[in-house]
Amino acid sequence: MLMTISLLMENKPGALMRVTGLLSQRGYNIESLTVSRTLDPTLSRMTICVDVEPRLRPLLIKQMNRLVNVLQAHDLTEAPAVIREMVLVHVRVSQENRTAILKEAEIFGARVVDSSVGGFALEASGDPEKLEEFIAVMQTYGEIEVTRSGLVAVSLEPRKLKLAPPIPKAHSESEPAHTR
Amino acid sequence: MAQTMSGARILMECLQREGVEVIFGYPGGVTLPLYDAMYEGEIRHILVRHEENACFMASGYARATGKVGVACATSGPGATNLTTGLVDCMMDSIPVVALTGQVSSKLIGSDAFQEADTFGITRSATKHNYLVKDIRDLAAVIHEAFYIASSGRPGPVLVDITKDVLQGQAHYAPVHAIHLPGYKLVTEGHAGQIRRAAQMMWEASRPFVYAGGGIIASGAHEELRELVETLDAPAVLTLMGLGALPAEHPNFISMPGMHGSYAANMGMYECDLLIALGVRFDDRVTGRLASFAPHAKVIHVDIDPAEIGKNRAADLPIVGDAKKVLSRIVKSLKEAAPQMRPLREQDRREWWQQIRAWKEEHPLKPVFSADEIKPQHLMVEIDRLCGGDAIVSVDVGQHQMWAAQFIRFNRPRTWLSSSGLGSMGFGLPAAIGAQVAHPDALVVAVVGDGGFQMAMPEISTMANQGLPVKVVIMNNGYLGMVRQWQDLFYQNRLSAVQIEAFPNIEKLADAYGIKGRIVDKPAELRSALEDAFRHPGPVLLDVRVSPFENVYPMVPAGAAINEMVLAPPKPVEVPA
Numbered sequence: 001m002l003m004t005i006s007l008l009m010e011n012k013p014g015a016l017m018r019v020t021g022l023l024s025q026r027g028y029n030i031e032s033l034t035v036s037r038t039l040d041p042t043l044s045r046m047t048i049c050v051d052v053e054p055r056l057r058p059l060l061i062k063q064m065n066r067l068v069n070v071l072q073a074h075d076l077t078e079a080p081a082v083i084r085e086m087v088l089v090h091v092r093v094s095q096e097n098r099t100a101i102l103k104e105a106e107i108f109g110a111r112v113v114d115s116s117v118g119g120f121a122l123e124a125s126g127d128p129e130k131l132e133e134f135i136a137v138m139q140t141y142g143e144i145e146v147t148r149s150g151l152v153a154v155s156l157e158p159r160k161l162k163l164a165p166p167i168p169k170a171h172s173e174s175e176p177a178h179t180r
Numbered sequence: 181m182a183q184t185m186s187g188a189r190i191l192m193e194c195l196q197r198e199g200v201e202v203i204f205g206y207p208g209g210v211t212l213p214l215y216d217a218m219y220e221g222e223i224r225h226i227l228v229r230h231e232e233n234a235c236f237m238a239s240g241y242a243r244a245t246g247k248v249g250v251a252c253a254t255s256g257p258g259a260t261n262l263t264t265g266l267v268d269c270m271m272d273s274i275p276v277v278a279l280t281g282q283v284s285s286k287l288i289g290s291d292a293f294q295e296a297d298t299f300g301i302t303r304s305a306t307k308h309n310y311l312v313k314d315i316r317d318l319a320a321v322i323h324e325a326f327y328i329a330s331s332g333r334p335g336p337v338l339v340d341i342t343k344d345v346l347q348g349q350a351h352y353a354p355v356h357a358i359h360l361p362g363y364k365l366v367t368e369g370h371a372g373q374i375r376r377a378a379q380m381m382w383e384a385s386r387p388f389v390y391a392g393g394g395i396i397a398s399g400a401h402e403e404l405r406e407l408v409e410t411l412d413a414p415a416v417l418t419l420m421g422l423g424a425l426p427a428e429h430p431n432f433i434s435m436p437g438m439h440g441s442y443a444a445n446m447g448m449y450e451c452d453l454l455i456a457l458g459v460r461f462d463d464r465v466t467g468r469l470a471s472f473a474p475h476a477k478v479i480h481v482d483i484d485p486a487e488i489g490k491n492r493a494a495d496l497p498i499v500g501d502a503k504k505v506l507s508r509i510v511k512s513l514k515e516a517a518p519q520m521r522p523l524r525e526q527d528r529r530e531w532w533q534q535i536r537a538w539k540e541e542h543p544l545k546p547v548f549s550a551d552e553i554k555p556q557h558l559m560v561e562i563d564r565l566c567g568g569d570a571i572v573s574v575d576v577g578q579h580q581m582w583a584a585q586f587i588r589f590n591r592p593r594t595w596l597s598s599s600g601l602g603s604m605g606f607g608l609p610a611a612i613g614a615q616v617a618h619p620d621a622l623v624v625a626v627v628g629d630g631g632f633q634m635a636m637p638e639i640s641t642m643a644n645q646g647l648p649v650k651v652v653i654m655n656n657g658y659l660g661m662v663r664q665w666q667d668l669f670y671q672n673r674l675s676a677v678q679i680e681a682f683p684n685i686e687k688l689a690d691a692y693g694i695k696g697r698i699v700d701k702p703a704e705l706r707s708a709l710e711d712a713f714r715h716p717g718p719v720l721l722d723v724r725v726s727p728f729e730n731v732y733p734m735v736p737a738g739a740a741i742n743e744m745v746l747a748p749p750k751p752v753e754v755p756a
Binding site for chain 2: 009010013014017018021025058059062063065066067068069070071072162163164166167168169
């Protein structure tokens with residue numbers, strides 16, 4: 001069953017590898033993954049969609065939270081959240097179909113981001129299932145190329161972010177070693 | 181008070197600030213600057229013969245002291261050789277910091293000489309790891325590494341440092357605080373849960389304590405003893421937990437699990453409250469999980485939230501440090517004792533009667549013979565000489581299980597075993613690490629003839645450093661545990677388990693300039709061990725034991741713990 005995880009982590013080299021490694025070492029297949037900086041540039045927000053047996057979901061979240069670079073991981077699969085995706089579709093189209101495609105695009109709330117004699121590039125975002133339909137409709141007009149962003153999610157529940165406070169460094173020697 | 185110094189110098193500075201006394205390592209091209217900084221000899225360096233053993237020695241040192249062990253290796257093969265040792269520390273939650281050199285940052289990714297993706301390779305082998313490419317990060321990273329390794333659930337941390345960082349110059353000022361916002365530790369334990377735990381313990385009629393490595397890691401052995409005594413509950417200790425309760429304690433039963441005693445496993449099966457303390461419900465303990473402790477409610481205390489409910493759901497979970505949590509549970513238990521103890525008296529009497537009956541029915545009984553040395557006989561003799569007080573390290577296999585069954589441990593941190601990973605070749609280097617930490621202690625490496633040969637290069641280290649480790653090789657000429665499984669589950673089709681051409685140990689010891697002896701007569705065993713243990717230097721003792729002895733009792737893989745095989749199957753009588 002597909003699980004949606006939202007994860008806040010330090011924006012550091014290797015942090016992504018730790019998260020994906022946790023999934024791949026258990027043999028889970030990642031359906032989609034998006035990651036980007038947050039308002040605080042030292043942090044990244046990641047949305048992962050992954051196929052996990054439902055009973056293992058809480059354990060996976062705990063194991064993600066155990067990663068040193070992860071500030072907070074939570075399971076949005078059944079939690080109140082907005083989950084959206086963006087898709088870019090390049091559709092090659094004959095002259096007579098141009099108007100029809102623009103109408104279809106309008107129905108799905110898609111925007112034309114490029115127009116040329118060969119066809120259109122369309123941008124749509126929304127609920128992943130809706131996008132599936134949009135893609136299916138576009139396919140009826142001919143050959144298309146599709147790039148999907150993967151899920152991005154935002155939780156609708158207030159979540160307190162608990163951070164570990166700085167740890168004062170107690171040195172085993174009161175005198176700095178190099179002065180001895 | 182910043183001053184300019186080299187990265188290698190900064191590293192040495194930080195290690196000294198962390199109180200590091202010894203580094204187990206092996207130099208190489210990219211760690212030349214570091215070894216140059218070590219030239220002054222501020223920190224003792226033990227030159228190993230193979231990097232894997234550097235990590236095992238650091239692990240042995242950490243297991244025997246509770247301090248962070250430090251291993252050091254060069255880039256490429258040095259780092260990859262460390263990996264098995266890191267996973268061993270990971271599985272057993274042992275605090276080790278591994279320092280590896282990396283090729284210069286300019287060369288990373290160019291397949292440079294002795295380049296390996298150490299950071300990537302050790303990602304899953306460590307609790308956390310670092311790649312340091314900027315000298316300004318070095319000091320903070322080193323202190324973070326020690327903090328992560330030793331706090332919470334301990335574990336290995338690797339720091340990969342590029343050669344240009346070691347060689348470069350930077351201003352150094354001591355680090356005064358570490359910032360790890362995502363590294364949240366829960367140590368206190370929930371007060372309400374702690375109260376409820378004490379209540380559940382008094383309410384249970386057949387409570388049973390199942391304690392493990394977490395007790396030793398947190399130093400909670402005194403609190404454990406108090407809990408067990410206050411409640412008068414029977415207790416088992418896992419392979420990682422041996423020594424957490426004195427072996428001679430009247431409430432201690434034995435190790436549970438695959439080769440645990442009948443009483444230990446039946447107690448777990450029949451109890452109505454399982455008090456799980458610093459354990460992870462390993463498959464070697466639980467057997468078939470669905471039939472594990474089927475009548476019991478479970479209280480699970482662990483510092484790692486991810487352990488709670490991982491294998492067995494807990495009726496009452498407490499996340500926290502065992503020492504802190506247990507001391508508060510004991511306080512609660514004691515407060516209620518005057519009122520509760522009389523109510524439980526009858527239950528306890530019956531429970532203990534039952535446990536004693538199981539013990540008498542199928543005790544852990546050594547086997548003796550006048551003609552050949554039985555492996556159990558060897559363990560009993562080692563135990564007699566050690567008196568529960570020596571440091572004993574083991575490899576993995578039959579000898580490990582017999583040692584766990586028959587050698588007593590009265591103090592924590594005296595039993596060193598690669599328990600989770602089950603890494604052969606661990607025993608000798610771990611003993612060396614422990615002997616470095618405790619130069620005056622009796623340190624015995626009880627190993628098999630298989631594992632010994634994996635660690636043989638370190639005889640040289642032991643001889644070279646004059647470390648008086650007593651290496652007792654339980655030599656049955658086979659990879660005994662694999663042979664046992666082939667015997668029991670593969671129609672005794674013995675495939676690739678016989679070890680032929682074992683070296684003459686007397687000549688081998690002689691070649692290294694240390695004492696060696698072969699013993700094959702039961703009558704000589706005691707005096708040979710006494711001589712070896714009395715000898716002031718290192719000893720190799722090759723004890724020839726009967727080759728076809730199997731470890732019993734045994735819970736076959738996939739069976740429930742009450743489905744133990746107690747003894748070798750009797751030959752079937754064919755009716756005439």
